Amino acid sequence: MxxxxxxxxxxxxxxxxxxxxxxxxxxxxxxxxxxxxxxFYPAAVVGTASAAYAAMNVIAGVTALNFNGALxxxxxxxxxxxxxxxxRAYGVSAVASVALAILFLLTIGWWGQSYAELGRPVAGLVxxxxxxxxxxxxxxxxxxxxxxxxxxVFAENSVFGFVKLVLLVLLVSAFPHHAGLYVSWMLPVxxxxxxxxxxxxxxxxxRHIAATQGSRLPSNRQIGRFLAGDYSGAMFxxxxxxxxxxxxxxxxxxxxxxxxxxxxxxxxxxxxxxxNMGMSLTVEGAFEPGTLAVNCRKALRRTASMLTPxxxxxxxxxxxxLGLFGPAYxxxxxxxxxxxxxxxxxxxxxxxxxxxxxxxxxTSLVALIQAARAVLLLALTVxxxxxxxxxxxxxxxxxxxxxxxxxxxxGLWRVLAGSRKAKxxxxxGVSEQ
Numbered sequence: 001m002x003x004x005x006x007x008x009x010x011x012x013x014x015x016x017x018x019x020x021x022x023x024x025x026x027x028x029x030x031x032x033x034x035x036x037x038x039x040f041y042p043a044a045v046v047g048t049a050s051a052a053y054a055a056m057n058v059i060a061g062v063t064a065l066n067f068n069g070a071l072x073x074x075x076x077x078x079x080x081x082x083x084x085x086x087x088r089a090y091g092v093s094a095v096a097s098v099a100l101a102i103l104f105l106l107t108i109g110w111w112g113q114s115y116a117e118l119g120r121p122v123a124g125l126v127x128x129x130x131x132x133x134x135x136x137x138x139x140x141x142x143x144x145x146x147x148x149x150x151x152x153v154f155a156e157n158s159v160f161g162f163v164k165l166v167l168l169v170l171l172v173s174a175f176p177h178h179a180g181l182y183v184s185w186m187l188p189v190x191x192x193x194x195x196x197x198x199x200x201x202x203x204x205x206x207r208h209i210a211a212t213q214g215s216r217l218p219s220n221r222q223i224g225r226f227l228a229g230d231y232s233g234a235m236f237x238x239x240x241x242x243x244x245x246x247x248x249x250x251x252x253x254x255x256x257x258x259x260x261x262x263x264x265x266x267x268x269x270x271x272x273x274x275x276n277m278g279m280s281l282t283v284e285g286a287f288e289p290g291t292l293a294v295n296c297r298k299a300l301r302r303t304a305s306m307l308t309p310x311x312x313x314x315x316x317x318x319x320x321x322l323g324l325f326g327p328a329y330x331x332x333x334x335x336x337x338x339x340x341x342x343x344x345x346x347x348x349x350x351x352x353x354x355x356x357x358x359x360x361x362x363t364s365l366v367a368l369i370q371a372a373r374a375v376l377l378l379a380l381t382v383x384x385x386x387x388x389x390x391x392x393x394x395x396x397x398x399x400x401x402x403x404x405x406x407x408x409x410x411g412l413w414r415v416l417a418g419s420r421k422a423k424x425x426x427x428x429g430v431s432e433q
Contacts, residue, residue: 026269036168038329043258047258054242070089073359075146147207164184165184167180167188243381259328267314267341293418300352310344336394338394381393
């Protein structure tokens with residue numbers, strides 16, 4: 001107990017654990033949501049719904065990811081300008097997401113049968129509004145993390161997942177066809193956005209301003225340089241994380257999409273361990289640049305100790321996990337789940353390294369690494385899914401993640417050894433290498 005209390009006194013570990021707990025809780029609730037969905041609806045309906053959610057995540061992510069990295073990196077330095085930084089991020093992201101959603105709907109015929117339902121005017125209008133709200137819902141998590149309020153990310157998403165689950169059960173027979181599925185997903189989001197931002201602007205931002213008196217944001221030009229590099233990397237990361245199910249949906253039928261998407265969701269919960277530790281490392285690197293090497297070693301140890309047993313259990317018992325959704329899911333998705341589970345290990349190595357690079361403001365290298373990963377992953381997914389179906393997508397993910405982890409291993413070793421320092425303190429500006 002004393003050791004745990006000592007660990008939780010460390011902001012890196014405290015926020016990292018809160019984010020990992022958030023991923024675990026929301027992942028379990030999310031899986032329960034799709035488990036019930038698989039029981040209530042046929043596989044073709046599950047595939048259509050999962051394809052729509054994948055598209056919404058990609059479109060909202062394209063705009064939200066423009067600011068996610070910047071918010072976690074610069075909120076610690078924003079001081080009196082924190083409110084302005086957050087509101088600008090919200091406004092630009094919402095407008096851009098609507099524009100991109102409209103472009104997607106205008107080309108809906110290109111995306112395969114899983115997206116045909118969105119071609120109807122009412123469905124398209126609702127989808128566009130959902131994308132805008134989802135973009136802000138995504139950004140507010142980064143705001144909370146930048147304010148060292150990762151516990152609130154856990155609380156918010158846990159409540160969201162629970163309410164979504166309850167609504168699914170209540171609305172399954174109240175709405176025609178499968179409309180209750182969509183209402184149960186988006187209604188909690190629409191309610192959460194104003195409530196969470198009351199907390200942010202009414203409590204956390206004033207407290208943060210009081211605690212960071214004298215801090216000043218870097219110039220707009222310096223932030224712009226960071227955004228240019230980080231957004232490029234984030235776009236490629238979104239390709240790695242978001243486009244794989246979209247490609248599967250476009251190149252297979254709705255039932256195959258459902259089998260793959262459930263395996264993807266299960267692994268996504270475990271994948272977030274490395275991603276969350278990387279995010280926490282970035283925030284603490286902004287607050288305390290001199291501790292980056294020590295914090296990076298701690299982040300990697302904690303990630304390995306939690307992720308390795310989870311990946312092993314997923315791979316060994318893949319048929320059992322998927323069997324909870326029905327025998328067809330186990331029959332068609334077990335091999336995919338095994339491949340994706342193993343892929344979480346090399347991906348975590350890369351994510352911790354990327355967190356360290358963002359703390360050093362080396363966003364050009366972040367973009368390069370994520371570009372290489374995304375190009376390799378997408379090329380392999382398109383090729384192998386067409387050749388051997390959903391198993392090909394699993395092979396593509398494992399191969400690309402392992403190759404990139406191997407490529408960054410020397411750079412990560414240099415960070416762990418403390419042989420490379422940021423060029424200047426975080427508050428003095430943004431450097432690029």
